[in-house]
Amino acid sequence: TRQAETHGFQTEVKQLLHLMIHSLYSNKEIFLRELVSNASDAADKLRFKALSDSKLIADDAELRVRVSVDKEAGTITISDNGVGMTRDEVMSNLGTIAKSGTSEFFSKLSGDEAKDSRLIGQFGVGFYSAFIVADSVLVRTRAAGSQSNEGVEWSSQGEGEFDLRLIEKAQRGTDIILQVRDDAQDFLDESRLKGIITKYSDHLSIPVQMPERDDDGKATEWKAVNSGQALWTREKSDIGDDEYKEFYKTIAHDFEDPLLWSHNKVEGTQEYTSLLYVPKRAPWDLWNREQQHGIKLYVKRVFIMDDAQQLMPTYLRFVRGLMDSNDLPLNVSREILQDNKVTRAMRSGSTKKVLGMLKKLARDDAEAYQEFWNTFGTVLKEGPAEDHANQEKIAELLRFASTHEDKTEATVSLDAYLERMPEQQDKIYYIVADSYEAARDNPALEIFRKKGIEVLLLSERIDEWLMSHLTEYKEKAFQSVTRGDLDLGDLEDEEAKQQQEELEKTFEEQVKRFESALGDKVKSVRVTHRLTSSPACIVTDENDMSTQMAKLMEAAGQ
Ligand code: ADP
Ligand code: MG
DSSP states (O other), rough: OOOOOEEEOOHHHHHHHHHHHHHOOOGGHHHHHHHHHHHHEEEEEEEHTTTTTTTHTTTTTTOEEEEEEETTEEEEEEEESOOOOOOHHHHHHTTTTOOTTTHHHHHOOOOOHHHHHHHHHHHHHHHGGGHHEEEEEEEEETTSOOGGGGGGEEEESSSSSSEEEEEESSSSSEEEEEEGGGGGGGOOOHHHHHHHHHHHTTSSSEEEEEEEEEETTEEEEEOOOOSSSSSSSSOOGGOHHHHHHHHHHHHHSSSSOSEEEEEEEEEEOOOEEEEEOSSSOOOOTTTTTTTEEEEEEEEEEEESSSSOGGSGGGGGGOOOEEEEEEESSSSSOHHHHHHHHHHHHHHHHHHHHHHHHHHHHHHHOOOHHHHHHHHHHHHHTTHHOOGGGHHHHHHHHBBEEEEETOOOSSSBOOOHHHHHOOOTTOEEEEEOOOOOHHHOOOOOGGGHEEEEEOOEOSSTTHHHHHHHHEEEETTEEEETTTTOOOOOOOGGGHHHHHHHHHHHHHTTTHHHHHHHGGGGGGGOOOOOOOSSSSSSOOOBTSSSHHHHHHHHHHTTTT
C-alpha cells in the first residue's frame, strides 16, 4: 500500500451529490439497482473486449456480481469480476460527470425537492447514488489485463474530495464497499437486499449472487438470486408488465414507468429482437444537440455499444431500449453501422414499430396521446423532413392548434381536419406565425372565418421547417393562407368573383398611388377581398420565402 493522493470532485459532482442526498431520501433503494447495473455493464464490457483478446477472461470466465452484508462492520459490498478500471479510468469515471450539458441541467433545478428528485431521476444518478445510503464509499478495482500490483483504491466521504492510491488486488474486477449511514441501517439485511435485486435486476443476464448462510449466520456458498436470463430473450407471453417496467427503469435510469413499449422478434432475411420504450417524460437532454440516443446494441446477446445512433432516426431520439441482432458481426464498429444493410433494416423496422405503437395509443387513449404529444410533439415534427418514406404515417400523428378549437394547446389531428372540411374544399389551410396569438389574430384569417373554413395555427420554431417538407396529406395539398394569390377554388362563389372585379375597378387609382409610394419595397399591390375588418396585410409570393422563414434566416445570420 502506497501513499494516498487527495483530489477534488468536479463542481457538478459536488452539486449532484448534494442534491441526491437531499432529494432522493424516499427512493433510497435505487442505489443497489445502479451499482448492480454497473457491475453488469462491467461484465458486458469485458465480454466484448475478450472477443478480440480471449486471455482477458480465460482464468476466471464465469462472470457474476456478488452482494453481501457485514452487519458488525455496518457495510454492504458489491463485488464483480468484470472489466475493472485503471487509475486513469477511476479518476475520470468516479470524479467527474462525462455527460455534456450537465451544468446547464443543474442550473434548471428549482430547489423544490419533489420536482428536483424527478429531474435527477431522469438525469441518471449512477455510481454516485452509493452516497444516498453510505457516508463513506470504498472502491477497490483492477482492470482486466493489468498486474496484481496495479490495483486502485478510491475512497470518499461524498463531500468535496476523494482519495486515490495504488493497491495489490489479487483478481480483476471491482469491489464497492459502502459504510452505511445511521439512517439507512435497515439496508444491512440480506433478505431486504435480495428483495430489491429481484425487483430491479432479475432480468440481468449476469448472475447476481448472495451468500447462503447456515444457522450460525456463516456463509456457506454463493447462490444466484435472479433468474439470470436476459429479459428480451424470453417469450413475450411469459413476461409480466411489471418486469417490462422494471427493465425500462434500469436501462433508462428513469424513476417512472414508461408510457409504452413494444417487444418484437423479427425473423426472415434479418433476424433480430427489439425492445423499444417510449418514456412518459422528456429526458433531461432532449434538446441538447449532442444528446445521446437511447438504443443499446447487442449482437447474439453480447452487449456491443450504448447509443447506437444508426438504429433510430433523430426525430425518435426519445425512444429507449435495445436491439439484439443475429446477423451483425461481433466486431461491428460504429463505422460499419453507418452504412450497412442489416442496420438499415433494423432501423426501418423499428421506426415502423414506434410509429405504429404511437398510432395505436392515439386511437385507444386520446388523453394519454395528448400528453405524449405535449412532451415529444416538437421532436416528432422533425420527422417529415428527415424521413420521407414515413411522411404520411408521421403526419397522421401530428397535432395542431386550429381556428376550430380556439385554444393554444395543439389537439387537432389532420384526420379530424379532413373530416370537418366541406366537400368543395381541396386544400388544408394553415398559417405559421411567431406566437399562437399572432397566428390567431392574423388578418389573413378573416375571409376563412367568414366562410367557416378551418385554418391550422402553427407557431413553434420548427413549424416553418415542418411545413416546407410536408406538402400534402391524404392527397390534399397544404396551403399557407399568407402566400400568393389566395385561390379558394370551388369555395369561391360567382358573386364573390364579380365583386372582386368591381372592387379592382373602383380602387384602380388608389392601387397606383400605393405602388408609387411604396416603390420597390413591395413586389406589387393588389385589391383583395380576403380582409373583412383590417385595411391591409402583407403576403408573400407563392415561390418566395415566407415571412416567417425570412425571419428565421435573418436570425441565423443569413
Ligand atoms: P453510467 O453507468 O451511466 O456510465 P455511472 O455513474 O453509473 O454512469 O458510472 C460511471 C462510470 O464508472 C461507468 O461508465 C464505468 O465506466 C465506471 N464504473 C462504475 N462502476 C463500475 C464497475 N463496477 N466496474 C467497472 N467500471 C465501473
Ligand atoms: Mg451506471
